Amino acid sequence: MACKTWRNVMGRWLIVAMCSATASLPVYAAKPAPGSYTGTLQGALYRIDVPDHWNGDLIVLMHGYQPVGAPVSTPMTPADATPWLLKKGFAVAQSQYASQGWAVSDAIADTERLRQYFVKTYEQPAHTYLYGFSLGGMEVAASIERYPHTYSGALITCGLTVSTPQILDEGVVTLLVAFDALIPGVIPDLASPESPPMISPDAIASAVAAHPKEAAILAKRLEERVETLPTLALYYMVLREIEKRAGGMPVDNRKEVYKGFGDDAAFNRSVHRYSASAGAATYARNNVTLTGHVEVPVVMQWNAFDQTIPERFHAVYPSQIKAAGRGKWLTVLDPVGEGHCEFTEEQTVTAIETLVQKASAH
Template sequence: MRTGTRTALAAALLLAVGALPTPAVAATPDPTHVDGRLPSGATYLMDVPADWNGTVLLFSHGYNPGPANPAQNSPGDATKALLLQRGYALIGSSYASAGWAVTDAVPDQLATLSAFTERFGAAARTIAWGQSYGGLVTTAIAERHPERIDGSISLCGLVHGGVANWNNTLDPVFALKTLVAPDTDLPLVNLPDQQSAATAADALTAAVDSAQSTPAGRARIALAAALHNIPGWNQPAQPRPAPTDWDAQQAAQYEALKGLVKFPAFSWRQEAETRAGGNMSWNTGVDYAKLLGRSSVRKEVTELYKKAGLSLKADLTALDRAPRIGADPDAVAWMSGTSSFTGRLAKPQLSVHTIGDALVPVQTESALKRAVTAAGSASRLRQAYTDNAGHCTFSPAEQLAAVDTLEDRLAAGRWIGTDPDSLNRRAEKADPTTPTRYVPYRPAPYPRPYDLAHPADGR
């Protein structure tokens, strides 16, 4: 056959092959997305993949001051995409109200789970999980409605409970008012409205800013931060201070403390007091020298006091002699009954925390462990820690590792691989593109624990 003929024949063959239909590549169907509204007025989100693996993840979102109040069903878009790829159904509600909404959040989350079952059928496995304030909501579900779930995960959660939270929020601002704003008459509790809360926050912030300009003021700010266990590395964008770089640690605490004053100590407190019907925290009978002795940053405080030529003993005496704040018993009863914990876990719970959290310090995990141990549920709890600064700054890999660890516990009937190396291996396998930072860690004691396993404690 001549060359020209062979070339023409080959070209014709290629054209014929190109004209043949191309086998279709199976596209992954989009998840079924559902927006809905509950009778309470709360909205909810559901995302269910076509190849649903039978497990539903009920996500409780963090504290939302409002007025916008959107529903959430995952910690973030990147984690959501990875979980949907793995076949998980993701659901969660907005809660019917913003703020300290536990009395709305728990029933709305359970109603969302019921709505899911009505539409998609019963799940083979249900895991409740949540972050920050949503960790409190999740733990409330785990303790009070264990029949609705198979296990739970708290991420950077307020697992110390409501009374402990508001007591420990009071301590640093009490120290600031006493030591850096002694001539002011600003209220710390019983705030009548948001305007009064904002005015008080602005006045105390101005005093803190002024104090930061002197060595004595910086030492006193460090003392106030120590009473809340605010770490010296608490934002991912901050360079990590050296272990004995007291000045750099204090500078980071100063910024975090101003954030606490601006929102939780006044604005968020006022909203919670309105729900509770009064002031739900106290410092009557509190020994602040003892609290400082338990703090994870006490060494920094003593060094900064020495550097300033200031008497730490004298300032602790001033705190001891300052007029104390008593609580409204009915408000304490409301906060205790709705937002504190017994420690009784009927189902497994994994609680995960960053070690550099200023808003919900890692020591909250000590308070949870104390309650769970007293209630005889220690075998059902595991706690893990990531070496990062900030509140809820987990990577998608670390979040998926937590889900996988609880899934393994539920499948095997016992905890498997809860050590940092195993958690990091799970994280790297789940998402090799984001950090894996689980580390061995033991938090200091929580400064002022309060739980229903120790009903007479906390004063």
């Protein structure tokens, strides 16, 4: 879900064993020469960039949601932040992942495979940091929970750091059924195999313009702006893609009591109700449910207004970390800017430097 506006939101190991009578010691290849290295690891494109004056540290990037079928460049192109990180002396590694869409499992596995590839092909970095944005934020959180002593720290910006079942319920289905209840005729049946894989943002925009009162209620309750409500087209596409992966509807809202949509009694009578497929609900929990159990410094930052990941979700993972008794590892930077993942070079570098400082302190 890394993008600039709602219109482009749909479109932006070698260890060699030396055996002796007493021990087997790993031997690493020579320090990588400056330059870019690209290739494929088990179906996932990757890119490694090494600056002229490498500081010995590696940053592993995890990118955001990429719609299924979106064009992919071969060789893999660098992320927007790569030049900024290279200027600070970091080597940067990033995987395209073996699949697109809600590729959480692939993202975690492919990124860990790439990290191991770097260590075995080149050398063990002095420090390895994990950096993810948007959906990559969830993948970073899941990765540091799964591999607690692998990284020196993690940076999450504009991150979707909410477990999949919760984000699907509160952040996707709630929005879609609310829109359908207040402005009918635009959102297709969310569970029907006959419903299209996506809907046009323009159709939502036209409906919003024709129903200003209802649009204002939706925008206020969903922490959106009237003009950003077409982002719901992204949520619909994500849900349909997850349903395809999971084999059914992952959310059950039959007993949900919705509040904050005007006449709540009338709203709850009219809202469309769905039953979840047990297999799909299990898929959602497995891909993924976060716990907050972190063992390395985590720095997080959001944009002050984010139409894709609204403010009501920003405190979810920080609260989980604190509830798990891991609050000493957490740093949340002040929000900046407006839009989804709208950070300047200076802001990104400051966040990285904060992470390095926190990691050094531990």
